[in-house]
Amino acid sequence: MATEPISEEVVGTCVDSHGSAIGMPQLCFDWFPNQVFWLVITLVVIFLVLSRVALPRIAAILAERQGTITNDLAAAEDLKAKAVEAEEAYNKALADARAEAQRIAAEARAEIQSGLDDAIALADAEIAAKAAESEKAIADIRASALDSIQVVAKDTAAELVTALGGEADADAVSGAVDAQMKG
Amino acid sequence: MASETTAAEGSSLVFHPMDQFIVKPLFGDGAIAWYTPTNVTLWLFLAIAAVFALLVLSTSKRAIVPTRMQSVAELAYGFVYKMLEDICGKDGVKYFPYVMTLFMFIVCANFLGLIPTSFTTTSHFAVTIPLALAVFLTVTILGFVKNGAAFLGLFWVSSAPLALRPVLAIIELISYFVRPVSHSIRLAGNVMAGHAVIKVFAGFAAIAVISPVSVLAITAMYGLEVLVAFIQAYVFTILTCVYLKDALHPSH
Numbered sequence: 001m002a003t004e005p006i007s008e009e010v011v012g013t014c015v016d017s018h019g020s021a022i023g024m025p026q027l028c029f030d031w032f033p034n035q036v037f038w039l040v041i042t043l044v045v046i047f048l049v050l051s052r053v054a055l056p057r058i059a060a061i062l063a064e065r066q067g068t069i070t071n072d073l074a075a076a077e078d079l080k081a082k083a084v085e086a087e088e089a090y091n092k093a094l095a096d097a098r099a100e101a102q103r104i105a106a107e108a109r110a111e112i113q114s115g116l117d118d119a120i121a122l123a124d125a126e127i128a129a130k131a132a133e134s135e136k137a138i139a140d141i142r143a144s145a146l147d148s149i150q151v152v153a154k155d156t157a158a159e160l161v162t163a164l165g166g167e168a169d170a171d172a173v174s175g176a177v178d179a180q181m182k183g
Numbered sequence: 184m185a186s187e188t189t190a191a192e193g194s195s196l197v198f199h200p201m202d203q204f205i206v207k208p209l210f211g212d213g214a215i216a217w218y219t220p221t222n223v224t225l226w227l228f229l230a231i232a233a234v235f236a237l238l239v240l241s242t243s244k245r246a247i248v249p250t251r252m253q254s255v256a257e258l259a260y261g262f263v264y265k266m267l268e269d270i271c272g273k274d275g276v277k278y279f280p281y282v283m284t285l286f287m288f289i290v291c292a293n294f295l296g297l298i299p300t301s302f303t304t305t306s307h308f309a310v311t312i313p314l315a316l317a318v319f320l321t322v323t324i325l326g327f328v329k330n331g332a333a334f335l336g337l338f339w340v341s342s343a344p345l346a347l348r349p350v351l352a353i354i355e356l357i358s359y360f361v362r363p364v365s366h367s368i369r370l371a372g373n374v375m376a377g378h379a380v381i382k383v384f385a386g387f388a389a390i391a392v393i394s395p396v397s398v399l400a401i402t403a404m405y406g407l408e409v410l411v412a413f414i415q416a417y418v419f420t421i422l423t424c425v426y427l428k429d430a431l432h433p434s435h
Contacts, residue, residue, distance in 0.1 A: 025204035033217035035309035042227040051280035054238035
């Protein structure tokens with residue numbers, strides 16, 4: 001603490017002649033009215049500034065921000081719902097397209113199958129007709145071959161008979177060959 | 184160290200830790216009347232300017248995405264508002280401007296007082312006693328206006344045994360009237376003590392040998408004072424809220 005020699009009443013009861021405090025300046029009651037007066041002014045001014053301007057303004061800012069945040073959250077919620085919806089629609093479209101594709105493929109396959117069946121049937125019929133024709137031709141050839149053999153056999157037999165010095169009776173030879181060939 | 188101090192005290196080392204609290208007129212050096220603009224006036228007005236800059240100028244843009252200073256203003260607002268609402272409930276909210284005024288004034292005055300060579304208004308009982316008395320009177324009047332005679336129930340501890348109640352009533356009454364005293368002396372005392380201690384350390388800085396220690400000590404004290412400046416404002420405000428709660432809901 002300031003322990004200077006005290007010279008009374010030059011500056012006041014609270015400050016000595018060197019300008020130092022006597023004891024605690026806080027307890028100098030000479031200054032109280034001054035301090036209280038200016039303090040009251042200060043507090044009134046601060047109170048008016050706060051209650052008229054600052055606090056309503058900050059409250060408005062906070063409320064506005066809260067509102068904005070709420071709105072933005074709602075909008076985000078909306079967008080999210082829309083995204084889910086869009087995804088569902090996409091999935092549905094995908095499934096539809098896949099089903100459609102399968103249907104078309106099945107249709108095409110059935111068409112091809114029926115065409116194939118027709119062609120096969122046609123080919124079978126053709127083959128059958130050709131086979132029948134060929135069989136007939138073969139039978140003809142066989143029959144004509146048999147006839148030719150008979151003729152050759154008869155001629156050969158008649159020639160043989162003639163060569164052996166006999167008289168070749170055409171009917172008898174023919175009958176004998178027929179009988180032989182049947183045998 | 185002690186011998187050095189006594190040796191130095193003879194020559195140049197003189198402590199005047201309390202001189203920083205002297206009230207001086209701003210113009211000339213006549214007597215100080217109640218209306219004289221003094222250094223108290225200057226630093227009180229600077230506190231107004233600080234409050235204005237912090238809460239009005241910083242929010243002038245009303246930005247949805249706040250600037251740094253606007254965030255501070257909103258933080259201060261939310262801090263005091265939540266404190267008041269938590270302690271006093273919804274019906275205490277209408278006293279918010281009053282509580283906010285106290286908080287902003289004390290916090291700004293305390294921090295302005297931390298500027299070197301400044302004058303710390305809140306270190307004076309002449310400042311803190313009116314603040315505390317204002318709270319005391321407000322709370323007392325409000326208590327009687329809101330609750331009538333039921334406000335006296337604050338002193339009548341109905342949960343205690345009947346025989347003890349008169350004794351408790353006396354204790355409660357004393358503690359009630361001690362409130363403004365402790366309320367004001369706590370703030371001024373804390374602020375004044377810290378500033379005086381810093382000044383004492385600063386006095387030691389004149390001795391070359393121990394000046395590094397002294398500078399370190401000043402730095403540490405300053406850090407502590409920064410905490411004290413905020414905490415004392417907080418304590419003053421929260422006690423105001425607690426007293427307000429007593430006035431609004433006097434039952435224990």
